[in-house]
Amino acid sequence: MAELIDAFAIALKAAIGFQAVFLALLALGLNIQFGYTGLLNFGQIAFALLGGYGIAISVSQWGLPFWVGVVIGLAAAVLLALLLGIPTLRLRADYLAIATIATAEGLRLLFRSVSATPVTNGTRGLSGFNQDFIALAPWDTAERYDLLGTRWSGADLWVALVGWVLVALTCLLTWLLVRSPWGRVVKSIREDEDAVRALGKNVYVYKMQALVLGGVLGALGGMVYAVGTGSATPDQYQNANTFLAYAALILGGAARVLGPVVGAMLMYFIIQFADTGLRTLISNGVIPEDLLSATDVAQIRFVLIGLGLILLLVFRPQGIFGDRREVMLDAR
Amino acid sequence: MTHAHNRAGRRAGRGAPSHVDARRTGTGGGRRGPLRLLLLAVLAGSFALLVPGTAAAEPETAAESVSGTFRTSLSGPIEGVEVTVTTPDGQEIGTTESDENGRWSVDLPGPGQYTVTIDEDALPEGVTLNGENSRTVTVDPGRDQGVLIGLNDGSRNSGGGTVQWIQLFVDGLRFGLLIAMAAIGLSLIFGTTGLTNFAHGELVTIGAIAAWFINVEGGVPLIPAALLAMVVGAGIGALNELALWRPLRRRGTGLVAALVISIGLSLLLRYLYQIIYGGRSNAYADYRGQRAVDYGPFTMTNADLASIVIALVVLLLVAVMLQKTKIGKAMRAVADNRDLAASSGIDVNRVILVVWMMGGALAALGGVLLGLSDEVQWDMGFRLLLLMFAGVTLGGLGTAYGALLGSIVVGVFVQMSTLVIPNDVKYVGGLLLLIVILIVRPQGILGSRARVG
Amino acid sequence: MPADPTPHGATAAGAGAPASLGKGAAPQRLAQAALRDVPWEVGVAKPDAAIVVDDVTRTFGGLTAVAVDHLEIQRGGITGLIGPNGAGKTTLFNLLTGFDQPDSGTWSFNGRPLGKLSPHRVSRLGVVRTFQLTKALSRLTVLQNMLLGAQGQKGEGFFRALVPGVWRSQERENTEKALELLRRFKLDAKKDDFAGTLSGGQRKLLEMARALMTDPEVVMLDEPMAGVNPALTQSLLGHVKDLREQGMTVIFVEHDMDVVRDISDWVVVMASGKVIAEGPPESISQNQAVVDAYLGAHHDAPLTVDEEDRVLAEAERSIAQEEGTGGDVIDPERRPRHGGQR
Structure with missing residues (x-):
């Protein structure tokens, strides 16, 4: 029983830690792109990678101030969105999907390649770029603090706090946008872009705006993650994270302002709880080691995400809180 | 020591x-x-x-x-x-x-x-x-x-007595044929059902892994093991269609939902493979450690040469099937215009099932051949998937011959790009090619904008 | 389908907007009177042409979908565009509204060339179209659908959208205008319903009303009656006539000859991409070229429900292919779109 409570506390910590912020920001970006505008960005992690490395390279390699790194990361994300959007946003939806998934994989391979090592430090990645940011914390970051029955380092707490403020601001921005005429246009594009064209709206520009905004949010997520872990390695930015964010978005409810946030927190809670729970069950011998070893648990998480995505879309495409009738109207 | x-x-x-x-x-x-x-x-x-x-x-x-x-x-x-x-x-x-x-x-x-x-x-x-x-x-x-x-080893770089670009071209041809074999199913499934199947790479992996288990664990020689792996691939393809996609079509699931479902399926299978098969790469028990045979301007192992011959023969058989047999014609008809095909009495669901089985078997064979040259890994298919997409897009989504041609171009391009870019970023070159194609000719080499009445 | 071409429909449906009847009678007569002396021949010049088409061709892989030498559309009149399946009517619509690009040719609106303009630019100039398969925006409410049509909205810019004060008063005006139009189209009771819950006929009405939110000069209707139940057909016809009363130029594609005879001032007949005849409605049925073109074609009579479904599916597919947005649903036999008609 004590182990169960422990697992619960650890899961709760994961649900409010900076990893959940990372996932929430990715999902918030996808919500703008996919939930409201209907764009299929399957390479959201590429934007996160540019965000994280934007800071890491600027500070560690070029010796620039932290905040310049943030600007560089965001600019890189905007540039990537433009590069991806210009050729594909005039084409059918799957072309953007293919281009983005290819870019996510390609960028990661490029950043970990030998030829990029002078800049990215290859697979070992970069570290030591977040001191300026951590130093801003109003409390002692070397101390450890108790929160909800779990122990947090001061630095983790600071990153998580700033991260959640960022999430809150993003939610506010999303809320303002989607209830405006701008939001009406992008939602209409999601439903049928030709109808919107026939009514005199420049669909291409709106799609581009949504792609850029979502990409910037992805980059912010990547920054939070890089600053939180204190390092940036290419393999932190595996594209499985994009699909994790999709799962979180759909779980919380796409095209809802708070959907991605709720989804991300729940997702991390479930994953961490299952993770800790399974490990406990294995070490207690409840699950025989032959069937599932402790090292397999990390893979089980992705199996569960995959299964969860399938089941959600087949049985509850509206997410856990959504209204099924609305989804049934979806002709796509 | x-x-x-x-x-x-x-x-x-x-x-x-x-x-x-x-x-x-x-x-x-x-x-x-x-x-x-x-x-x-x-x-x-x-x-x-x-x-x-x-x-x-x-x-x-x-x-x-x-x-x-x-x-x-x-x-x-x-x-x-x-x-x-x-x-x-x-x-x-x-x-x-x-x-x-x-x-x-x-x-x-x-x-x-x-x-x-x-x-x-x-x-x-x-x-x-x-x-x-x-x-x-x-x-x-x-x-x-x-x-x-x-x-x-001299084959991928200057020196070693071979003409480098010819060597890379031949390597690329072999790689392209492997991509083509896996990608034909992807393209035909898209053509007949409209589904962009992101889980197609997992059909490649299952072929390689099934053959590995049969070959290494079961002690069966690789050739019968590969045939068995193709049967497994066809079976998994059929299972895909019967257990998942056909019911979903019946429910009227939309394109976007289907896409995300295929991604979920891809994640699920890929990490299941990792749990069952493990994270390392393994070679088959047969034909390992072959020395390359010198053909003058290029060298090649007998296993690689056999791969090329097998791929060519199989692709030729597929082409003959598409052109001459009743089911092949039906496939092309359904891919061309499903409603017309349905109204002219073709059993569309049966055709789609056959496409899935054929696609699964071809992908599995592609996986075995890839495993033969590059060893078997749990995510080999997923990494190949992006190049398959590049090939299929280059050739024109939904066409069988376009997939074939596009894949070969991509394979050759990826290998020959190492003339100018480092070997470890050659896939990035392939993905860049994909994006260039999207800008220049999104409908692909053989694709064309359809006619409207 | 109504076989009776008496003008009841106009008055019945026009009752929703009685004000427009009085002032509208004159322009209708003007268009008809203007066209009275025009000879019944292909490519004839009109007294006051709103749209002029010259040498437009569009081929798809060797097949000529459209090859129109010269065509003028009279301002303020209702021009019917008819022809057997595959005659190139929808393709011509797509070309004129920028949804497709021709192989060659030019066309102009009020003397201003429209070639090479993207769809939204054509629309902003005042040429608005509807689609053969209604494009109601399912998960938006009926009122939101209408508001989308309003032009020059300040709140549609990304940054201004963030400051509600900038666009709120304009939004209020647009809402009033939208409600007024919805009342006219008898959709006001549905204003807060999702558009996806409307019936097929109601969607056609909504699409037309939404098009009117743009204050267009030319309205192009692609099969406005297809898939509409007979009870609503008269109402729709009335609304089309209403557009003319308000001085708009209407071009519409239709298969139902009774409808064409009822409301058109002028009829253009296409076959195999060419204009084979034009003239007032009564001239068409006697035209030998038209009779030949329709021989063997199955669309000179109203469609049965089955036929209609099949035609819709075919058309939908071809349009989807044409516009490069095909394969929207993995199985078109079971598209939820028809839900409203069930």
Whole structure:
């Protein structure tokens, strides 16, 4: 029983830690792109990678101030969105999907390649770029603090706090946008872009705006993650994270302002709880080691995400809180 | 020369299932970045395919250790190369020799910095070092640190007596044919059902893994094992259609939902493979370590030559089937215009089922052949998927011949791009090509904008 | 389908907007009077042409979908565009509104060339179209659908959208205008319903009303009656006539000859991409070229429900292919779109 409570506390910590912020920001970006505008960005992690490395390279390699790194990361994300959007946003939806998934994989391979090592430090990645940011914390970051029955380092707490403020601001921005005429246009594009064209709206520009905004949010997520872990390695930015964010978005409810946030927190809670729970069950011998070893648990998480995505879309495409009738109207 | 350090190799030699010892990096997970640690676990396995001609990392079970593999595509695994591990100040920790699979591993007294040096005189003829014969690595607590020492077998670089661009062209042709074999199913499924199947790479992997289990664990020779793997692939394809996609079509599931479902399926299968098969790469029991035969301007192993011949014959058979047989014509009709095909009495669901089975079998065969040249890995299909998409898009989504042509172009392009870009970013070149295609000619080489009444 | 071409429909449906009847009678007569002396021949010049088409061709892989030498559309009149399946009517619509690009040719609106303009630019100039398969925006409410049509909205810019004060008063005006139009189209009771819940006929009405939110000069209707139940057909016809009363130029594609005879001032007949005849409605049925073109074609009579479904599916597919947005649903036999008609 004590182990169960422990697992619960650890899961709760994961649900409010900076990893959940990372996932929430990715999902918030996808919500703008996919939930409201209907764009299929399957390479959201590429934007996160540019965000994280934007800071890491600027500070560690070029010796620039932290905040310049943030600007560089965001600019890189905007540039990537433009590069991806210009050729594909005039084409059918799957072309953007293919281009983005290819870019996510390609960028990661490029950043970990030998030829990029002078800049990215290859697979070992970069570290030591977040001191300026951590130093801003109003409390002692070397101390450890108790929160909800779990122990947090001061630095983790600071990153998580700033991260959640960022999430809150993003939610506010999303809320303002989607209830405006701008939001009406992008939602209409999601439903049928030709109808919107026939009514005199420049669909291409709106799609581009949504792609850029979502990409910037992805980059912010990547920054939070890089600053939180204190390092940036290419393999932190595996594209499985994009699909994790999709799962979180759909779980919380796409095209809802708070959907991605709720989804991300729940997702991390479930994953961490299952993770800790399974490990406990294995070490207690409840699950025989032959069937599932402790090292397999990390893979089980992705199996569960995959299964969860399938089941959600087949049985509850509206997410856990959504209204099924609305989804049934979806002709796509 | 302590053979006690040679554990990983001996296990593989006994043919034990590799998942027992392959992934220990995951155990340290959970505290700082649980995701990240998993991703690191994946890292080790990724090397072998991405950087052919280098010594790849191999995880191991003891506390701290360093390990790696010596192999190049021409020489195969390199046995008997002496490896010495020292501390930075020159104190010797241990030495070992690579085993028959080219693997080596040395246990360490604790975390810290270590220098790994190899005896370059022990390398076979034609194989040279890319750079230095030693590397200094930092080993974290509890980590098995992979050590990469770049090897050059002459086939991928100048020297070695072959004409480099012809060599790369032939390699590319072989690779392109493999992509084509896997991609035809992807394209036909798109043509007949409208589904962009992101889980198609997993059909490639299942072929390779099924053949590996039948071949290595079951002791069946590779050729019958490959045929069995094709049956498995066809079966999984049929299962895909009958258990998932047909019911979903009946429910009227939209394109976007179907796309995300296929992504979920891809994740689910891929990591299931990793749990069942393990994170390391393995070769088949047969045809390993072949020497390349010299054909003048290029060299090639007999296994690679057989791959090309098999791929050509199979693709030719597929073309004949599409042109001459009733079911083949029906497939093209359905891909061309489903409603018209349905109204002219074709059983569309049956055609789609056959397409899935054929696609699954072809993908599985492609996986076996890829496993033969590049070893079998749990995510090999997923990495191939992006190149399949590039090929299919280049050729024109939904057309069988377009997929064939586009895939070959992509394969040749990816290999020949190493003339100007480093080998480990050649896939990036392929993906760049994809994006250029989207800008220049999104409908592909053979695709055309359809007519409207 | 109504076989009775008496003008009841106009008055019945026009009752919703009685104000427009009085002032509208004159322009209708003007268009008809203007066209009275025009000879019944292909490519004839009109007294006051709103749209002029010259040498437009569009081929798809060797097949000529459209090859129109010269065509003028009279301002303020209702021009019917008819022809057997595959005659190129929808393709011509797509070309004129920028949804497709021709192989060659030019066309102009009020003397201003429209070639090479993207769809939204054509629309902003005042040429608005509807689609053969209604494009109601399912998960937006009926009122939101209407508001989308309003032009020059300040709140549609990304940054201004963030400051509600900038666009709120304009939004209020647009809402009033939208409600007024919805009342006219008898959709005001549905204003807060999702458009996806409307019936097929109601969607056609909504699409037309939404098009009117743009204050267009030319309205192009692609099969406005297809898939509409007979009870609503008269109402729709009335609304089309209403557009003319308000001085708009209407071009519409239709298969039902009774409808064409009822409301058109002028009829253009296409076959195999060419204009084969034009003239007032009564001239068409006697035209030998038209009779030949329709021989063997199955669309000179109203469609049965089955036929209609099949035609819809075919058309939908071809349009989807044409516009490069095909394969929206993995199985078109079971598209939820028809839900409203069930």
